[in-house]
Amino acid sequence: MSKDKEKTVLQKTLRKRIWSFFNSVLLTIGTMLSLALVSIIGTVVEQNKDMETYIQEYGEKWAGYISWAGFNDMFHTWWFSALLGLLVINILVCTIERFPPKWKVLLANKPNFSPTFIDKLQHRKVFTVNADKDATDTILKSFFKKKRYKFLEESAKDGSSAFYAWKGVIGRYGSDFTHISLFVILAGAIIGSVYGYKSFKVITVGSTINMEKRAGFNLRLDKFWIDYYDTGQIRQYNSILTVVEDGKDIVEKQIWVNEPLLYKGIRFYQSSWGTSWNKVDAAEIGFKRKDDEESSTIVRVKWNTKVDIPDSPYAVKVIGYAADFAFDDARKAVFSKSMEADNPAVMVELYKDGEHISSPWLFLKYPGLFSSIPDSDDSLIFEGYRGVLFSGISVNKDPGTNVVWVGSCIMGIGFILAFFIFHKRLYINIKSNGSSTEVKIGGVINKNTMALEKELEVFCDHFEKKQKTHKREF
Amino acid sequence: MDQPKIVLSLMFFTMAFAFYGMTALLYIINWVFRKRWIGQTATAMAIISAFTMLMMLIARAGESGHAPFSNLYESMALFVWALTVGYLVLEFRYKLKTLGAFVMTIAFLSVISASMLPYKFKSVAPLNPALQNKWKWMVNLFSKVGLENYAIGWLDFHVFATFIGYAAFAIAFGISIMFLLKLRNEEHGNSGLFSRLPESKLLDEISYRAIAWGFPFLGVGIVSGAVWANYAWGTYWSWDPKETWSLITWFVYAAYLHARVTRGWKGKRCAWLSILGFLAVMFLYWGVSFILPGLHAYA
């Protein structure tokens, strides 16, 4: 029995200890500085590179340590998340612990009307006004009105009056708004990473991004072009995208960097561009006769269009292209090794007297490598081409983004309250000395004591203006 | 290819260079010799310097055809300008001209470092695709009177807010140094040159006020940067070095504020935190640009 009791007491003190550990602002300061410190590592060590890069830069041994500690992807390690989690629990506990008492104190507004209280304040002034008490009262109230103070008044038995005036209580809640906003922002980030996704699509003009499964619509690229400055520098990349739903065109929009398309919660960003690796706009095909070394006939052939070669029985049609030609033995298929035009080749269909006779590949860098026309010494030569531009579109769904913005707005409100609205409290005592009246004022401010001193001076000036002749004593 | 002409802005910059030198010198002389007319001349000179820097920025905007925040050199001019304006507000409020001896020296050193930047950080360049961001409502509004080129966007807002923050932190830094010097002096008999600085308690308070301005502005700068990144790159946060460093800096100042407001830290420890914070600002501003790779070309 007593053992159980001991145990519960132990548990209680343990719980208390843990609670007070998280209730410490010293922990806050420590955590924030630690986050700052480890983040430095994340900027000095390049993030998300492959292992070889680290080995090259730091040597085998250090690269091992780096990957062990997760410095290569620091912001996604468990311990970085743990630090953030610590901060979150810390804020939560501090808010729970401090918010209710603060609320109570600020709502209660129980002023201290005893005149001796003013003497204890650090910031105070005492002066005499050459007017009776009622006139002084009026001046005082005009000050409260002008400066938008709320006030309470209480008359004492000895004929003196005490005033308590205050404003800017709301400024006290600035820090709470700020802290809550951090939760909202974090919640937005978590929603985004759980329910959002991100991908990158490369499409050429006329083709579509298939979003059917994910979102129930498709997206067609109608046009892509680049704007240039007079100096030749790139000014902007532009794509015209059309949303196609159930076979119907729904929306058309021109996008560019900084101007995404938003449809059904998914954003489409212009993020890169390049020249297609599997399609050309047109190719120049030369026809060379065996007996005529000097000259060849060059025809311009648009993609997938049959063109006759003049003064010959032949016609050609371009049906394939590989920017970096390679042959996959397993699949027996041609493909492009990369997106660079390192070894461009086109596939043409060759017709003789209207009849399809062969489909050879022609190489830009290796003209005449293979005999291109069967049973003939004449040959076809790939002379040049005009590529098709493709547009790189980032597809991004992040349902947390708006939550993040809401959090940011709350933070903004919190900042305005915390840094620009001060909680000022004035304690004033007025005592009649016959024809003149003594005014005693003291003030308290939650921060920015200079603002309070200024306010007290303004207070004195106000009396000076309203009551020309008065004697000040400090 | 024609290089755009940058004669006018260069002329204003050169003038500003000279004016800032004189301003800093006048404030120092005022501190040492305490002559009323020197102090007044110093203030006048500071106003002229700020005006000249503003003219430099305007000329630069005219030459480049966009807001003058697009490279390190232009942003330094903006920084110096914001610093001077912030300082002048402080001076008119608290009537403490000795602050100028420190703050305007920081401004002058900044002008010197801007002038020493290599050419590639100074040249006028058209904006690349990612930097072209204007608020549509503003473009629509301005195009009614044919001024749509003068509309601004998230880029301008982001840079401007950030630089007000930097300037406030620079002021806090200068005053924290003054605080430490004055405190030492107070502890050792309060005589000599440093005894003429304002009371250490006051300096402590003013540097706190400067940080209380810088902190929200840097915060707004970070958030508006995230908004803009969300338009341009499709993510509001990508842990790029500049972003990360701005967060680091912000956390250092957050630690400062919490220490001060909730733990009652004052004086020495706060001054050192403020100096640490400004070291982070300097790295954020210059270090990241020169040392670490990333998406931000500058600033």
Ligand code: HEM
């Ligand atoms: C680890 C979590 C945190 C805890 C436990 C914490 C705790 C506190 C406490 C107790 C206060 C004083 C409240 C008052 O005087 O009314 C405060 C003020 C404040 N906190 Fe936090 N805080 C934390 C994190 C943060 C963060 C990350 C930020 C923003 C970057 C922040 C921004 C502020 C602001 C702006 C103030 C008001 C400061 C001032 O009045 O000068 N806090 N915090």
